Amino acid sequence: MSDLFRVENLSKSFGGLAVSRNISLSMAEGERLALIGPNGAGKTTFVNLVTGQIKPSAGRVVLNGEDVTQLGAVRRVRKGLVRTFQVTRLFSELTPEEHVTLTVLQREGKASRILSRFRGNSAVADEVHDILATLGLLEVARRKVGQIAYGQQRLLEIAIALALKPKVLLLDEPAAGVPSADTPRIEQALERLPPSLAVLMIEHDMDLVFRFAKRVVVLAAGGIIFEGLPSEVAADPKVREAYLGNYANARSVA
Amino acid sequence: MQTILSIAIDALAFGMVLFIICIGLSLTMGLMRVVNLAHGAFAMIAGYIASYAARDLGLGYAVAIFLAIIGTIIISIPLERFLYRRIYGSPELTQVLMTIGITFCVIGITNYFFGPTLKTIPLPQALSQPIDVGFRTIAAHRLFVIACGAVVAGGLWYLIERTSFGIKLRATVDNAAMSDALGVRTQVVYAISFAIAIGLAALGGVVGAEFLPIEPYYALRYMVTFLVVVSVGGAGSIPGAVIACLLLGFIDTTGRYLMPEFGNFFFYAAVILIVCLFPRGFLGRAQ
Amino acid sequence: MQVMAQAQTVSAAPRAKGLWWRDVIGIMLIVICGAAGYWLFPDNLALLTRIVAVALLVLSIDLIVGYCGVATLGQAALFGAGAYAAGIACVNGVTEPMTLIAIGALAGATAGLVMGAIMLRAHGLAQLVLSIAIVQLFHEAANKASAYTGGSDGLAGLMVSPLFGIFEFDLWGKTAYLMGFALLLLVFILLKFIVASPFGMLCRGIKQDPVRIRAMGAFVFPVLLKMFVISGAVAGMGGALAAISTQVVGLDSVSFELSANALVMLVLGGLGTLYGALIGTIIFMGFEHMVSAINPFHWMTMVGALLIAVVLAAPGGLTSLAEKLRGGKA
Numbered sequence: 098m099s100d101l102f103r104v105e106n107l108s109k110s111f112g113g114l115a116v117s118r119n120i121s122l123s124m125a126e127g128e129r130l131a132l133i134g135p136n137g138a139g140k141t142t143f144v145n146l147v148t149g150q151i152k153p154s155a156g157r158v159v160l161n162g163e164d165v166t167q168l169g170a171v172r173r174v175r176k177g178l179v180r181t182f183q184v185t186r187l188f189s190e191l192t193p194e195e196h197v198t199l200t201v202l203q204r205e206g207k208a209s210r211i212l213s214r215f216r217g218n219s220a221v222a223d224e225v226h227d228i229l230a231t232l233g234l235l236e237v238a239r240r241k242v243g244q245i246a247y248g249q250q251r252l253l254e255i256a257i258a259l260a261l262k263p264k265v266l267l268l269d270e271p272a273a274g275v276p277s278a279d280t281p282r283i284e285q286a287l288e289r290l291p292p293s294l295a296v297l298m299i300e301h302d303m304d305l306v307f308r309f310a311k312r313v314v315v316l317a318a319g320g321i322i323f324e325g326l327p328s329e330v331a332a333d334p335k336v337r338e339a340y341l342g343n344y345a346n347a348r349s350v351a
Numbered sequence: 352m353q354t355i356l357s358i359a360i361d362a363l364a365f366g367m368v369l370f371i372i373c374i375g376l377s378l379t380m381g382l383m384r385v386v387n388l389a390h391g392a393f394a395m396i397a398g399y400i401a402s403y404a405a406r407d408l409g410l411g412y413a414v415a416i417f418l419a420i421i422g423t424i425i426i427s428i429p430l431e432r433f434l435y436r437r438i439y440g441s442p443e444l445t446q447v448l449m450t451i452g453i454t455f456c457v458i459g460i461t462n463y464f465f466g467p468t469l470k471t472i473p474l475p476q477a478l479s480q481p482i483d484v485g486f487r488t489i490a491a492h493r494l495f496v497i498a499c500g501a502v503v504a505g506g507l508w509y510l511i512e513r514t515s516f517g518i519k520l521r522a523t524v525d526n527a528a529m530s531d532a533l534g535v536r537t538q539v540v541y542a543i544s545f546a547i548a549i550g551l552a553a554l555g556g557v558v559g560a561e562f563l564p565i566e567p568y569y570a571l572r573y574m575v576t577f578l579v580v581v582s583v584g585g586a587g588s589i590p591g592a593v594i595a596c597l598l599l600g601f602i603d604t605t606g607r608y609l610m611p612e613f614g615n616f617f618f619y620a621a622v623i624l625i626v627c628l629f630p631r632g633f634l635g636r637a638q
Numbered sequence: 639m640q641v642m643a644q645a646q647t648v649s650a651a652p653r654a655k656g657l658w659w660r661d662v663i664g665i666m667l668i669v670i671c672g673a674a675g676y677w678l679f680p681d682n683l684a685l686l687t688r689i690v691a692v693a694l695l696v697l698s699i700d701l702i703v704g705y706c707g708v709a710t711l712g713q714a715a716l717f718g719a720g721a722y723a724a725g726i727a728c729v730n731g732v733t734e735p736m737t738l739i740a741i742g743a744l745a746g747a748t749a750g751l752v753m754g755a756i757m758l759r760a761h762g763l764a765q766l767v768l769s770i771a772i773v774q775l776f777h778e779a780a781n782k783a784s785a786y787t788g789g790s791d792g793l794a795g796l797m798v799s800p801l802f803g804i805f806e807f808d809l810w811g812k813t814a815y816l817m818g819f820a821l822l823l824l825v826f827i828l829l830k831f832i833v834a835s836p837f838g839m840l841c842r843g844i845k846q847d848p849v850r851i852r853a854m855g856a857f858v859f860p861v862l863l864k865m866f867v868i869s870g871a872v873a874g875m876g877g878a879l880a881a882i883s884t885q886v887v888g889l890d891s892v893s894f895e896l897s898a899n900a901l902v903m904l905v906l907g908g909l910g911t912l913y914g915a916l917i918g919t920i921i922f923m924g925f926e927h928m929v930s931a932i933n934p935f936h937w938m939t940m941v942g943a944l945l946i947a948v949v950l951a952a953p954g955g956l957t958s959l960a961e962k963l964r965g966g967k968a
Contacts, residue, residue, distance in 0.1 A: 175855045186849060200854050203856045212835060215836050257854065
């Protein structure tokens with residue numbers, strides 16, 4: 098029971114099409130895990146299943162020893178199971194400061210108060226300031242999100258997630274679409290994530306994966322085909338086949 | 352028994368009128384994703400044209416129907432080209448506002464030209480008599496309307512399922528961008544479908560004038576009814592529209608016969624129940 | 639880092655203060671307009687009171703459409719609920735005007751609760767159709783229950799006692815106008831606080847992306863339902879005010895036409911600012927009063943053309959124009 102977070106035999110099929118098959122994995126506190134796989138492997142579906150956006154056909158999701166499979170997305174967030182989105186989902190008319198303030202207020206259970214001022218709480222304001230400072234977003238804190246750079250929007254996704262004080266964080270391609278010049282800033286933000294936080298990252302950028310993760314899980318056609326150290330992943334024949342097709346193994350034989 | 356039969360005939364005829372008018376709206380909403388609140392305005396224009404042709408010019412009923420359909424389509428072409436094309440794919444609120452705007456304009460302009468009075472469309476001798484069907488008599492007009500509805504349903508089914516235009520139409524409904532890439536001229540498909548939809552609205556407006564009288568606020572009065580029918584049936588579905596029209600026609604007619612003091616109460620209560628149970632309509636496509 | 643943060647806080651402070659002052663100026667302008675109406679049009683106070691009542695209805699739509707992004711064509715159901723509740727209470731001996739307003743607010747809020755609970759089950763077109771069906775159902779119910787509502791003849795003969803026991807509701811409608819205007823001002827200020835609260839921000843978030851709001855750990859349904867209740871209370875007060883000032887409640891106060899017109903007023907004025915609701919109502923009803931007197935069909939043509947122009951000139955409606963202006967100023 099030392100696992101902070103565990104997924105058991107999670108499966109999902111749409112009609113007759115199985116998009117997730119018998120996925121099981123577990124994470125300890127403070128773990129850094131990368132989930133990789135070719136396009137269409139079911140990575141985002143996996144995140145959706147774990148965070149409750151879609152209901153699994155079978156299997157369980159366990160957080161802190163508690164079965165959360167029957168809970169909806171909102172309740173899972175409140176239990177500490179938090180995600181970011183592959184394509185940023187932000188409010189283009191609001192500022193980063195407003196995003197994070199709203200998130201902190203929500204976490205404190207104060208977000209639906211009618212007769213208090215949005216910026217009235219100085220403890221909240223301090224916390225928001227700290228989060229934005231950690232992610233280097235202070236200089237754009239009061240600009241509308243629609244007007245800030247895409248790399249900064251990705252950082253804001255992480256800022257919102259952190260403002261929820263999660264126990265488990267699922268990052269869905271945190272560097273996707275970011276110009277390579279800005280990738281170091283994302284990576285820096287990832288390095289600064291709280292040490293006790295269990296982080297599962299989906300990412301295509303292998304350099305980023307190898308520097309970030311201590312353990313790698315490879316997903317192909319909805320099922321796990323590899324689990325192990327980053328240094329072993331490239332040599333695994335199943336992984337090579339999944340990414341490169343039979344062609345890869347033919348070549349390696351030759 | 353007599354009452355039940357006459358309710359059934361009236362309900363069926365009224366349902367068919369709703370169907371002829373609404374199926375065009377259903378197609379445009381399913382195909383172009385436009386919440387066209389002005390659909391009834393086109394039925395109203397047709398009613399005014401037919402009334403003018405039959406009553407004031409003394410032309411025959413068939414000629415009046417023909418003129419009404421052609422005239423309404425001609426009026427709708429510039430509207431489609433310059434107004435509707437701008438709101439394809441816009442948020443619902445924008446579409447609602449634009450089409451309410453068009454409705455208001457149609458009402459205002461029509462009444463400026465024709466005056467604010469009820470317009471009748473005199474029926475020909477053959478349709479205004481009762482017909483003896485053996486055990487009792489039925490108004491010929493009712494049978495005519497039911498026949499029109501059946502012909503429209505069958506014709507549309509043939510057009511959509513059996514012709515090459517139908518294939519293009521279904522492809523465009525499924526995926527407009529893909530059809531465009533495959534060489535289907537989607538703008539043309541849109542324009543033709545829009546014209547067909549308007550033509551059907553015109554036909555329904557004229558033959559249905561006995562049920563939905565042509566009057567100054569026609570477009571506004573029945574705007575809600577038509578929209579409701581489409582959303583109950585599911586936008587874009589012919590069978591859905593048939594079921595919705597017959598069911599709602601039945602509820603409305605029965606309510607009026609048996610409990611006239613309740614007006615449309617049961618109609619709208621049924622609508623709320625159905626929409627809550629089937630948010631996409633009976634046979635609407637999953638989103 | 640610390641220095642930079644300091645600079646941020648300092649530069650941010652005057653901005654917030656500027657917004658605050660803008661609202662104070664806005665509210666002062668409203669007071670000036672209200673007073674000007676009173677002095678300039680002493681013969682048209684009945685119309686002005688009607689404008690105030692409808693302005694409350696339009697404000698209530700702005701809360702739902704402008705701040706939550708839920709399209710509705712049935713808001714008059716809430717207005718009518720307030721009007722009939724106040725009217726029935728008045729006929730049955732509750733004649734104190736402020737109590738009647740409170741009854742209207744309560745009835746509107748209850749109707750808002752019901753309407754929200756039904757409408758929020760659906761999305762998009764189905765939601766719009768539900769809003770219409772609800773107002774039509776209310777309309778038919780009011781028509782049927784003629785023993786209480788007077789049916790199609792309307793509920794007439796409301797005898798309202800003097801305001802605070804002192805100010806009679808006079809023939810010229812002075813008391814009604816001043817009371818209505820004070821009510822509108824109070825509600826407006828209260829709503830300004832509500833939309834600036836965390837709850838208001840949550841609603842704006844839901845309008846833009848409910849999925850994101852859920853991923854932040856907030857439930858969407860109770861927030862929207864709460865806004866429906868607040869909106870219902872505002873609309874209900876408008877209905878009660880209309881009932882008190884005209885001393886009659888007609889079926890038109892719970893009609894699809896009133897709902898659609900009020901939405902049009904809101905869009906002409908601009909969504910999501912609260913000011914737009916007031917401006918749109920005044921412009922729409924002012925012109926309606928003038929043009930309708932000549933020929934009601936000219937009025938329809940005009941409104942129709944105006945709506946089309948708004949949609950074409952600013953493809954997001956006046957919203958986008960208003961936001962562009964705001965963006966330019968900020």
